[in-house]
Amino acid sequence: MTPDRVAVLGGGPGGLYAARLLKLSRPDCEVVVHEQGVPDETFGFGVGLAARTQRRLAEADPASLDDILAASWSHDMRMRVGGREAGMSVSSLVAVGRAELLRVLQRHAEAAGVKLEFGVRRTADELDADLVVAADGVGSATRSAGDFGADVETGSGWYLWAGVDVALPHALFAPERTGHGVFVTHAYPYAADRSTFLVETDEATWRSAGFAETTAATPADASDEDALRYLSGVFADHLDGHHLIGNRTRWLRFRTVRCARWHAGRVVLLGDAAHTAHYSVGSGTKLAMEDAIALVSALQETNDLESALTAYEAARRPAVTRLQDIAERSRRWWETFPERLDLPVEQLLVAYMSRAGNVPLERFAAGTPEVVTSALRQWAGEGPPAGGSLVEWAFARALRPSSPGQEPDLDVLDEPLGTRGFDSRVVPDDPAALGATVLDVGTDARPSGVEHAVEDAVRRGAGVTGAVWLTGGDDRSSVLTRLEVAERLRRRTPALVVVAGPRDLRDDFADGLVADRTHLVALR
CATH class of the missing domain: 3.50.50.60 (FAD/NAD(P)-binding domain)
Structure with missing residues (x-):
């Protein structure tokens, strides 16, 4: 019909x-x-x-x-x-x-x-x-x-859409630490006198700042003026004297x-x-x-x-x-953003671009070589040579006990591994050689994984004090989920984190290394 x-x-x-x-x-x-x-x-x-x-x-x-x-x-x-x-x-x-x-x-x-x-x-x-x-x-x-x-x-983080009556010179991603926790903005201009100014934070920070109360007190057709005033102060360095404006602006969860x-x-x-x-x-x-x-x-x-x-x-x-x-x-990734603020800004930008497996390192480097070169130097202590594969270069970097910003507790490993570190970021597919605790990160029907499944895998690995070896399916979605679990373990525990998976996903493993999601990888 x-x-x-x-x-x-x-x-x-x-x-x-x-x-x-x-x-x-x-x-x-x-x-x-x-x-x-x-x-x-x-x-x-x-x-x-x-x-x-x-x-x-x-x-x-x-x-x-x-x-x-x-x-x-x-x-x-x-x-x-x-x-x-x-x-x-x-x-x-x-x-x-x-x-x-x-x-x-x-x-x-x-x-x-x-x-x-x-x-x-x-x-x-x-x-x-x-x-x-x-x-x-x-x-x-x-x-x-x-x-x-x-x-x-429903996601676990909180966000609000605000605006500012000036065109910012750039789209901006910027975190700000406060006494309550970290707030981060995604802001961008859309007219000669207007910019969007989105702010998000985690549950603990949102509650500590008193926004559970202000959210409950704000009618559905009004803006949370307390939040707008507070955040105008938090982001004052980026607002050049302007203040955030609302339009039914209130805290929400996605x-x-x-x-x-x-x-x-x-x-x-x-x-x-x-x-x-x-x-x-x-x-x-x-x-x-x-x-x-x-x-x-x-x-x-x-x-x-x-x-x-x-x-x-x-x-x-x-x-x-x-x-x-x-x-x-x-x-x-954004809901765990504050955990990454130890990263230098160039490396953090690389981590941002590769956060969802959609922009591989080589492609990002082709369009933004200065940022990627700086990020690689920050990660490895040296920059890559001109030409050649960045993926292979990343695999060949050493992990030393003194590697800046990347210190797993190598002392808990059997000698001599704990003292000499690793000459390559790629290790043989043999968890027993490291005395590693093997953690199978199962797959589920949703390619991106389910939040509670990711958190469950993190909880299972949180008690490991030596090496934790993450394995699972050989499909790309499963590998990306393992790298996500690896990052949380790498940042929340002293364990040496190894992610295993197929060689044909080398680009994803290189992204995971450079973005500090994992210490080592095992290719099979």
Whole structure:
């Protein structure tokens, strides 16, 4: 059945973009967007759009992208720790104000013939439409009321979205120590007089600073003014006299949404209603707009609604699952961020870029050679020679009892290993030779692993005082999970940590060594 009437629940970027593309592809179709809010009263600050997303939007609808880019702001990136700073060029990344993005998409939707209805809450059941596109966000009432097999996992860290009334010179990652603990910002400019200023922290710091009380006292439609004042002071060195501003700004914990099914009958989920991915790897806006492209493409290719919705999900689920798995590792990395503040800023930037297994060392070095060279010198005490494989160079570095910042308690090992160290970061696949305690880090159905499984593996290894040998499956996801467990053990215990795995994942093992996730590796 070809849908003659389409209702879109939710007037965010995904819903508006889907409505415009549907109307452009089917001019005779009635398309109505139902948004419970009113125009120009949106929440949020800037939205980032990476180069790959821009290319996809250009292919789908160049006219709306041109207007989005005309209102956007490009920037590069800096990581600042204490008095030191390291940066990288990401000029292809742009940001645009969420309110401006919505204005552009509303204008283009109406130009295509879409009807926009504001200020009324609608449900799928009450809408007289052949197809209902539920783009009603992470708290989707449509998802909650339907049979979509939803699984919502809540992270352990706390974050808030704030802004500042100045364009920062760069996107900025910066931790700040306080008497309560560490707060870290991800900030970026999105207009000539505005920047997003996201702040996150761990549970203990959040409670120590009194934010459990301020969060409970802040109404849902208000901002936590106590938090904004406090954090303006914490990050004063980065704000150049400005203060953080709010827009329904309150502390939250990230919710990762996964659904077994994205459609049921005539209702299909889109964007955050169907899936979320942690903001540290990309925005929900990107995923929602790319969902819209795939949905309209599937509807164009068949006149059978069920087949089209099945094809939409089949086309999008692999990319979404991959991004969610990368995002899950990234979320856990950020939620343990304060443990890495002993690293020099260049090495910390390398650790950040390789945190989820998405940017290998060699590729990062090709675009940012100065940072990587400095990081390798900090890690090994010497820089790599010009040319040649950085992976092989990293494997060939020695681990000595005096290696700066990397001191496992080698004294607990049998002589002579404890006194002479290791001439290479690669050891034979023989845990008995080190008298190591073998810890099998099991795999599970989710490629990125599950939080409680990672923590369970860390607890099992926490009592080891000699060498701990992490083994498990030979697939890449299992190896990345072992490296994540290894990092927590390497930073929380005096044990010598060894991660074993297949030789064909050499790049991942080299990343793990240089980022100080493990002391040694065993290739099999």
